[in-house]
Amino acid sequence: VTREGRHAKRPSEASRISPVRCIDWDGDAVRLIDQTLLPGRTEWVRLATVPELVDAIKRLAVRGAPALGAAGGLGVALAAHRGEDLAQAAALLRGARPTATNLAWGVDRVLAAGGALAEARAIVAEEAANCRAIGERGADLLGARFGDRPLTLLTHCNTGWLACVEWGTALGIVQTLHQRGRVRLVYADETRPLLQGARLTAWELAQAGIEHRVLADSAAASVLASGRVDAVLVGADRIAANGDTANKIGTFPLALAARYAGVPFLVAAPESTVDAAAATGADIPIEHRDGGEVSEYAPAENPAFDVTPHDLITAIVTERRTIAPSEEHP
């Protein structure tokens, strides 16, 4: 692992570089921003071997379903570049995290292409483009519903460029609405236990100059009930064929609160997150992480994801479809 701490882009510099990709190929290695150090430090790391990349995925230095798709693809290309066994590299990468379908999807796509770097780079470019399309589609959808007035939105975890190569899925919709002058305020759930909302989403929103407030995850329900929020926007790690959606732990109770408050609940994700092999949410494996991430004081259970039943989801927005899963199957 090569760290580029000394030459790290400061947050204010990063925001001026457009587009910034959170992960990409770099000569003979995979280069990514180490998200575990944000917002305190902006440090890029170069991972020159597959085990280094697998470790970075496991410790969440790179996370977010679309970014994991890119990581999976680039990892197989890295193995090919080094003349290593592709099947073995693919198995290592696939096993790094179980819930996001994109990781295995990216691995399999580049494996099928014989480890071709061009295929991995195509994934990176496509996921970046997909997020722009998701942003436009989602912003149009909310525009059709709410007209021109600036909106108050609520989101969970991080779904911006840090999670998605570029731009973002749910946060990509926020960015697109912001470009249109249509964002009043964004509430960001802090997202325990690893605080991706308080650390990453708030940082991205600050970079973009978007007004925001962090909430304890359990405060979102009463904020929704107060009537101050127009829509909830979240990402997805895996979407089953019936629309049941696995996403960061806390998404399911947020959907319950949105339903109780009558607030639209939108899921934004690329088509690569849809897993046709999973008929329902019951077929999605849920990653359980170390209890120490939750508590230093006591034994803890730490499921990293939950499944939101499709009947609680107003719409799923991908780069090419808008699906209302309570009405039809994707």
Place this chain on the structure above:
Amino acid sequence: VTREGRHAKRPSEASRISPVRCIDWDGDAVRLIDQTLLPGRTEWVRLATVPELVDAIKRLAVRGAPALGAAGGLGVALAAHRGEDLAQAAALLRGARPTATNLAWGVDRVLAAGGALAEARAIVAEEAANCRAIGERGADLLGARFGDRPLTLLTHCNTGWLACVEWGTALGIVQTLHQRGRVRLVYADETRPLLQGARLTAWELAQAGIEHRVLADSAAASVLASGRVDAVLVGADRIAANGDTANKIGTFPLALAARYAGVPFLVAAPESTVDAAAATGADIPIEHRDGGEVSEYAPAENPAFDVTPHDLITAIVTERRTIAPSEEHP
């Protein structure tokens, strides 16, 4: 403020002393355990003036509705003991925290008795006794529903002896069930932002030898949906006349998740928590605390309580009634 750190009871010693009161009169001062230091340090403080006690209440060195009732009563008695103006002391104490009705209730009761120490000590003794009665009533209720098998329970925030002078409300029911050999496992929400669940409830459960697991608050919904939990037990800071219940932030989404999963949702509180002057939850003032408690990184909103609508509550258990608020009014 006199600190008794050197003579502090260690957790293992505290458990052997029965009953331990988290707050009581001590010669010429109010003595309480500083809950902000738990579980790392067990330190008792002696507060010899009303402003010292008000500060302890504001910074949550003492918290929990029944304990705050005792603190309010003891505070007025302290002012009387020092020959100070009672009305002024009462105003200072009442204003320390707005949501728990018990604080003002305790203040008013001892004020009406001319600051009599005996009245304040009566509150301490009565709240301790009330919790034993709540424990018995709640355990009987769950016994009637589930029979003799050991139960898996889920709770939020801290409602044990630290919150309630002695024994506890929701956690008092757990303790009574444990005495009857009927507790299998207790899930404790960590309770962001101040981690009363991970710090205080887990510590009390460990003291009592009750098997437990801490959860990120947002993980409770999927644990409930998994079917592993028999009942949810929470306390209350103020109960409106129609049964709407203000309690620690996160109680409302927990009630939504319990309803969705078909799990009984019980509120346990002394009658002193019922505020007949509040017709519904809309009449209950919600304390907003400093955003810095939530995030060091970004601007935050920090409501300390939420209101659970009465239609989501299976039963409210007090020392003398069991109320089903979705069917009748308390």
